[in-house]
Amino acid sequence: MIPTEASMDALRHVGDELADATVATLFERGEVGRFNSLMRYVSTVGAPLPEGLPDVAREYLRATSAPPDWVDWAEMEKARLFFLDNNVHISTALSFASMPACYVVPHVAKLLSASHGLNYPSKRMAETGQFTVHLMRPDAFEAGSRFIPAAQKVRLLHASIRHHLRREGRLDAGVPGVPICQEDMIGGQMFFSMLVLDSLHRLGIHMSTEGAEAYYYAWRVVGAMLGVDQEAVPQNLQEARQFLDLYMVRYMGPSPEGARLTRQLIDLYEEVVPGTVLDPIVSALIRHLVGDTCANWLEVPRTRFDTVVRAVPHLLGVLETIEDRSPFGAWALDRLGHLTTVFELSSLTRGRVMHYAIPEELRQEYGVPSTPSRTRRWTPPAPTVNH
Structure with missing residues (x-):
């Protein structure tokens, strides 16, 4: 389906009936x-579910306890192997492209500021990273998995934000409809799937068409x-390109919340990078992946690494050559990628499992009280909107 202004407008007035009803009853x-x-x-x-859990919550957990019946498990396994082969690159794209893309949509940045303490930016990144790692485990949908409970809680978190803003009549006058509506949820899905693939391409990562399609498919399952x-x-992917382009053209722009969240993100990752000499690489990577216009809106500082970071695709190309020609090299690089991802995630979570809870109030700032083939390289679909 080709998205249009009219179809996007319609999605702005639709939330999530099941989760919204559950949260409303709990309140x-x-x-x-x-x-x-x-x-x-x-x-x-x-x-087993704990004794004393409210009946409405117990029923919600039962209704959402399994993935959709249309899931193609062979495709999901392709996605998992794609993630394992590119885990460090995907983590880079999520951190330095997907999150800043959220911040360049003003009404989304405002919501994030309201629902996540700005003094603890690692919480948002830790939740996102842990969620993705849980998704790409081989037992993601089996007994003992942490992914499905995480998805159930995130869905209720979104519904609780809608509940607060509707109840207090504090909807954003500049953006009609309901907060975290279907348009925004699909937009978020595009940030974590299509935009990640765009970023890998920009970094010079060689991806097969099959791998890219499988990764996007996995996020369709997540969306459901x-x-x-x-x-x-x-x-x-072609429809995803059309939706993402139109969504960004409709909403992207500067905002105080977006710039503030970006500054917090940069500070956070500068703490993760050992020493201080390489700190500017964080800003340079964001600017490289989101482009100068968005980087300027987000007040990403220019650094001496802005030019150097353009050499990253060449370096990654050399590493890929080593990986292709040497089984030991492939093992070593995959292991390094895994360890890098684990280190990043452990730094953000401080070794804790992240818990998603329904906020009983929002922040005052919102105005609410208290194994792939490299022979056929995937190329992103061409832009569909003139920027």
């Missing part, structure tokens, strides 16, 4: 605090589990 009955306390014990598939309307979501 009406005053059961949010009890729900949050007990849900800390719900972290793996197959574990997060309450995205499958009649509206792009079905393939």
Whole structure:
């Protein structure tokens, strides 16, 4: 389906009926605090639900306990192998392209500022990283997995934000419809799938068409589990390109919240980078991946590494050659990529499992009280909107 202004406008007025009804009932009955306390014990598939869990929550967890019946498991395995082969590159794209892309959409940046403490930016990044790692495990949908409970909690988190803003009548007057609507949820899905693939291409990573398609497919499954309307979501990479282009042209621009979140992100990763000499590489990577216009809107500083970072594709090309020609080299680089991802995630989480809870209030800032082939390289679909 080719997205249009009219179809996008319609998606702005639709939320997530099941999750919205569940959250509304929890608030009406005053059961949010009890729900949050007990849900800390719900972290793996197959574990018995704790005694005392509200009935409406128990029913929601039962209804959302399995992936969609249309999932192609062979395609999901291709996606997992694609992730394993590119895990460090995907982590880079998520950190330095996908997150800044969220911040360049002003109403999304405002929501993130309201629902995540700005003094703890690592929480958002840790949740995103851990969520992706859980998704790409071979047992992601089996007993003992942490992915499905995480998806169930994220879906309720989104619904709780909609609930707060509707109840207080604090919807953004400049953006009609409901917050975290279907258009925004699909837009987020594009940031973590299509935009990641764009970033890998920009970094010079060689991807097969099959690998790129499988990675996007995995995020379609994620979208379904997060309450995205499958009649509206792009079905393939070409449709994803059309949706992402139109979404960004409709909304992207500067905002105080976007610049502030970006500054927090840069500070966070400068702490992760050993020493201080290489700190500017963080800003340079963001600018390289999102482009000068978006980087300027986000007030990403220019650094002496802005030119140097353009050599990254050449360096990665050399590493890929080593990987292709040497089994030991392939093993060593894959192991290095895994260790790099683990180090980054452990630095953000400080060794803890991230828990998603329904906020009983939003921040004052919003105005609310209290194994792939390299012989056929994938090329992103051409832009569909003149920028």
